[in-house]
C-alpha cells in the first residue's frame with residue numbers, strides 16, 4: 487500500500503511554515519534561514535547548500551527519511567519559485583540544473599506550463615487541479631512508490647484538510663515568527679486522526695511524527 491508522506495516540514499512555535507515577504511532574494515521571506523537551519527546543519531541538508539560535512543545525530547536521522555521509497559513529489563507554486571515566477575518563461579525552480587527530487591515532481595499552479603525535464607531524473611509537471619486529482623496524477627507516475635507532499639504551508643494544509651496524508655514529520659523550531667503562512671488554520675482537531683510521537687533533539691528542535699490511525 488503506497489503512502490502519502492510529508493517530511494522535514496519546519497514550523498515556528500506559532501505555526502508558520504514560511505515568513506512574510508517571499509522574494510527572489512528571500513525564499514522564506516522574513517524567516518530567512520531560521521526555519522530550515524536545523525536541517526542545513528545535518529549531513530542530509532548541508533549538500534543542498536553545497537556545503538560539506540554536517541551533523542549525524544537525531545536531526546540527521548529524521549531528515550534522511552525524506553528520500554527512501556518516494557516515487558513522486560507534489561509541491562505548491564510558492565515552493566517552486568518566488569511570487570511572479572509564472573511571468574518568467576525561463577524559471578525552472580530554485581535548485582539549478584539537477585534538482586534534489588530525482589522523480590516526477592508535480593507543481594500545483596493556476597498558471598500551468600509545459601513539463602520541464604531536468605538532469606538527474608526530475609521532471610517538473612505543472613497542474614491546475616484539486617488535491618485528489620494531483621495525487622492521482624502523482625500516483626500514476628510514482629511506479630508503486632510513495633508520494634511526498636513537499637510543501638509549502640498552503641499545499642500541506644490542503645492535503646491535510648482533504649484527509650490525504652498518511653505520515654507527516656513535522657519539526658517545531660523554537661522561534662516565534664509572528665507572520666507568514668500558517669499550516670494549522672482550518673484543521674481543528676486534526677490530532678484525532680493520527681498517532682503522534684515527539685522527540686526533542688539536542689539542537690533545540692522537536693520532531694513530531696503523525697501516523698494516520700488504522701481503523
Ligand SMILES: NC(=O)c1ccc[n+]([C@@H]2O[C@H](COP(=O)([O-])OP(=O)(O)OC[C@H]3O[C@@H](n4cnc5c(N)ncnc54)[C@H](OP(=O)(O)O)[C@@H]3O)[C@@H](O)[C@H]2O)c1
Nearest residue numbers: 495496504562563564565594595596615637638639640641
Ligand atoms: N517550512 C518548510 O519546511 C517548508 C517546506 C517547503 C516550502 N517552504 C516554504 O514555503 C513557502 C511556500 O509556501 P506557500 O504556502 O506560500 O505556497 P505553496 O503551498 O508552495 O503554494 C501555494 C500556491 O500554489 C498554487 N496552488 C495551490 N493549490 C493549488 C491547486 N489546488 N490548484 C492550482 N494551484 C494551486 C497557488 O498558486 P498560484 O495561484 O500562484 O498558481 C497557491 O498560491 C516558500 O517560502 C517555501 O520556501 C517551507
